Amino acid sequence: MTSAHENRADMRAQAVNARAAFWLERQERGQWSAQDQIEFDSWLDETFAHQTAYWRLAEAWSRADRLRVLGSTDDSIAESASRWPQGLRIAAVLGIAAVIGIGALRYFQVTRTETYATPIGAREFLTLADGSQIALNTNTSIRITADQRKVWLDRGEAYFQIKHDVRHPFVVAIGENRVTDLGTSFLIRRDPGRIEVALLQGAARFGSKDDAHEADSLLLKPGDEVTATAESMSVARKAVKDLADKLGWRHGVLVFKHSTLAAAAAEFNRYNREQLVVGDAQTANLTISGTFPANDLSPFTEVVQSVFRLRVAKVGNEVVLARH
């Protein structure tokens, strides 16, 4: 099938694309009969060349709807195009950009023992055979066993929404620590020398053995947040709503509530190669609340610049925030 394509004029990409555009435009126009549908389906079924040509066209045409968000009118398109790369206009559409980003995420089935890792700034959504879901945040690496009931969080942060199975408990290993699901949504973050486990729904056990026993493990309830280091372990009870703010990254945003600039900068630096640096101690202790795109520093720096009247200086790979 394949080599024959290349020599037939009607299978040249240009001809196929023209035909695909013919069909798509007929659909756009809306005068679409049952007979059209039959002819279209049979054309589509002939070859993947037809299908992929139609898919890429339909996808582009539907994405072109996003132009509407710019609110351009017939006459102002050229003007807004020249303005486009600078200024607040980009910030204004960033919310939309973040939504588009969600649409681009990957959902797929995990069916083999495998390592899944995300680079800095990326996120990944895994769906297990039983419908359980694991979302990987930036710079994260996990391994999943073939039976999909044990995960090692080797680095980074992951959010688990696990379908509980009494006979096959779901266990997450974080170094020497274990979280065993009892019907749960929980967030685990592993930094060097430090682990945080936040329970959002259901219940889970936190301990050191795969096979959790009540005696040597801690029962977590919604709102519980465990912080463990090599030397210590503590549990704080928080509002589930506040814990949920920690999940903004699943939608590409960071949610700050009275965070110091130092803490906010540290968060941004997990997601970007360009690093935020706070220039002095006084600036570091300023606090900020708000929701910002995780992968773009400029909306954040624009806000702190105007609100705190800070100086924002780009130095190589760093963006330095400091007092004037």
Place this chain on the structure above:
Amino acid sequence: MADKTETDRGIRHEARVSAPGLRDWFVREVLPLEAALMQFLRRSSRSNAEADDLRQEVYVRVCEAARHEIPIPARPFVFAVARNLLIDRARREQIISIEAVADLGTLDIVADEPEPDRTVIARQELRRLQMALDHLPARCRQAVTLRKIEGLSYREIADRMGIAEDTVSKHLREGMSILTDALHGEPREERGRS
């Protein structure tokens, strides 16, 4: 064969992929690679039309494989298919240009490039869309703008532009094709506007 381990590593076994599933996967995982793929294919092609033909062939092969099992991750698989297609072609034609050989060697670098983050992609896409719109022939741009941005009906567009509805159709077909190349591939100034 070196390609085999590369592709096998990424493939997981799964029940036969449904048609909507295949389309979703293609749109979500393969189309975003088109700019990089076209960059690679164009270096090994004598014309844009030939690169387009190669792209079509890559997509056919990718979908034929993905129908049985979705290759994960998509990127190394798509580029392995492209490389094999070029090797097949070189064998068939009994010629292989120096550039093509050089490109086959550098393919892995292309395939391993970290993906830009999604927000950047979205912004680039909007910018690219608007640039593409700017580069449409004037009447075609006007028709697309009235349809996509103003949301007018064919009748209203025809009235506004003083043309027949069938001519609106013609402009929109042209607009669809040019926007598609601009959005998935890279802006191709040299390609002309016809």
